[in-house]
Amino acid sequence: MFATASGQTFPIWSNAKTMNKSNFTCENETDIKEYQHYTYAVIYTVILVPGLISNVLALWVFHAYVKETKKAVIFMIHLAIADLLQVLSLPWRIYYYLNKSWPFGHALCMLCFYLKYVNMYASVYFLVCISVRRCLLIIHPLQYNAAKRRVDRRCCAVVWFIVFIGCLPFPLLRKGPSAPNTCFSELPMVNLTLGSGLTLVTVAELAGFLLPLAVVLTCTWLTAGSLREKNGVLQDAGEKRKALKMVLSCACVFLVCFVPYHVTFPLDFLAKSNRVDCTFSSAVQRFHPITLCLASLNSCLDPVMYYFTTDEFKRRLSRPELVESFHMQRRFSCTATEESALPSEQQD
Template sequence: MQLHTLILVPRLIGNVLALWVFYGYMKETQRAVIFMINLAIADLAQVLSLPLRIFYYVSRTWPFGGGVCIFCFYLKYVNMYASIYLLVCVSIRRVLFLMYPFKFSDCKCIYDVYISIAGWIVVCIGWLPFPLLRFNYSEMNISNKCFADLPINGIKLSNSIVMMTIGELIGFVTPLLIILYCSWKTILSLKENNSISHNFEEKKKVLKMTLTCAVVFLICLPPYHISFPLDFLVKSHQIKNSHAQNVISLFHAVALYLASLNSCVDPVIDYFTTEEFRR
C-alpha cells in the first residue's frame, strides 16, 4: 500500500505531462508519437484506480460494490499488457523508420491509430477471462473483499496451465523477443556505418529507445510473470502447502509492485529517448 501511495503522484504527473507534450508534437513528428500517447493513456487509466486501491488496503473494506471492484482489478491487466503491446509497437515503428526511411517516411499517423485501436481491442478481450475468474458479485458484497483478496472461481488444473501458458507466451515472451530482435537489428545497422553522420546519430537514438524498452522489460516484468502463474495456482488451491503459499504470496506482492513501476518509468523513457519530449 505504501508503494502505491508513493508512486501515485509521480505516475499521475509524469503521464499527464507526457500526454500534453506528445499531443503538441503529434503533427510534427512521425516517430511513433501515436503509440506514445496511447502508452500514457494506458498508464493513466491504471493511475486513476490507485486511490480506490489505497483506500481498500488502508481500511480493509470495500463499500463500492462488486462491479467497481472487478473493473479496477481488470484495469491492472489492461494497463500492463497494453503497455507491453505499445512498447513493442514503438520499437518496431522506430526500427522500420530507420531501416527503410524512404518507404516509411510518408507513413501516416492514421495507420498507427488503427494499430493502437486493434491492440486495445485485443488486450481488453484477451485478458478478460482473468478478472472474470475472480468475479463473484454476491460474495464480494457480503465479504467486502477486493483486489488480491478476491478468491478464484473453481477451475481445473489443466485449464489453469493452458491459460497461464498462453498468457505468458503472448503477453510477455513474444513481446520481449520482438524488442530484443529490434535492438539486435539496430546494433547491426550501427556496425554498417563507421562515419559520424546524421544517419548514424539517428541509429544511435533508435538503439537507445529499443535498448531502454528491453531494460524496462527485463527489470520490471520478469518477476511478475514468474510469480503470476504460481500465485494463480495458490489462489485456485492447486498448491496446498502452507509454507509454499506464504513464500509465493510474498514474492508475488513484491513482483507486482515492481511491475507497477513500469508506469513511472515510461515518462522517463519518453524524456531520455525522445527529442520532442526534451524540447
C-alpha cells in the same frame, strides 16, 4: 481450491494428512494477508503522485507540441494514456488495502480490477509497437517513413481491442464476494480443472510476456546491428544511435517492470498448489505482490524514457519553452474570449 494472482483457481489434489501438515508448518495466512495489504498500499502510494503528474505532463507535451514529430509519437501517446488510466485506478486500491474494506460496490471493484490488467498489457504491447516502429524506421527507412500515421493509428486500435478481449478472463473468472466488502484478488474464483488452469497460465505467459519480450529483444538486436552497417541510406549514425537509445529504453522498462511479475506468476501457481515446501511457498507469496507492483511502476518509468530519448520532448520541457507556451495559451484564451464577447454583426 487456490487462486493465482491473475485470477485462476485450481483444485488441490492432496490427502488430509498433507493438508494438516501444511497448515501446521506453513506461515499463518493472516500474516501473509497483512503483509500483502501493507506492501500494496505503500508501493501504490509511492507510484501514484509521480505517475499521475508525469503522464498528465507527457500527454500535454505530446498534444501541444509534438503532434508533427516523427518516430512513434502516436504509440507514445497511447502508452501515456494506458499509464494514466492505470494510475487513476490506484487510489481505489490504496483505499482498500489501507482500510481492508470496499464500500463502493461490486461493479466498481470489478472495473478497477479489470482496468489494472488492461492497462498493464496495453503498456506491454505499446512498448512493443514503439520498438518495432523505431527498428523499421532504421532498417527500412524508405518503406516505413513518418507519413504512415494512419497505419499507426490502426495498430493502436487493434492493440486496444486485443487487450480488452484478452483481459476479459480476469473479471469473468471472479464470483461475487464471499465476505462483505472484499475486492480484487480476495474475491472468490470460479472452479476450474487443473488442465484448464494450466492452459490459461500458459496462454497468458506466451501472449502477454514471452512473445512481446522476444519482439523487443529482437528489435534491440537488429537496431544495434544497424550501427555496424555502412549503407548510407537516409539514416546517419547519429539517427541510428537515437533509435537504439529508444529501443534499449523500451527493453529496460520491459525487463524491470514486466519480467519479474511473469516469472513469479507460474511460481505462484506452484506455491498455491501445495506441491512445494512451506519455505518456498511463503517466499513466493511475499515476493509476488512486489512484482505485481513493479508492473505498475512502468507508469513512472515511461515518462522518464520519453524525456531522455526524445530530444523534442526534452526541449519542450525546458523552462523557456514552458514559459513561452503558457504565454501563448493565455494569449489565445484572451483572444477567444474577446471574440466571443463581440456582437454577432461585428464578428461577421
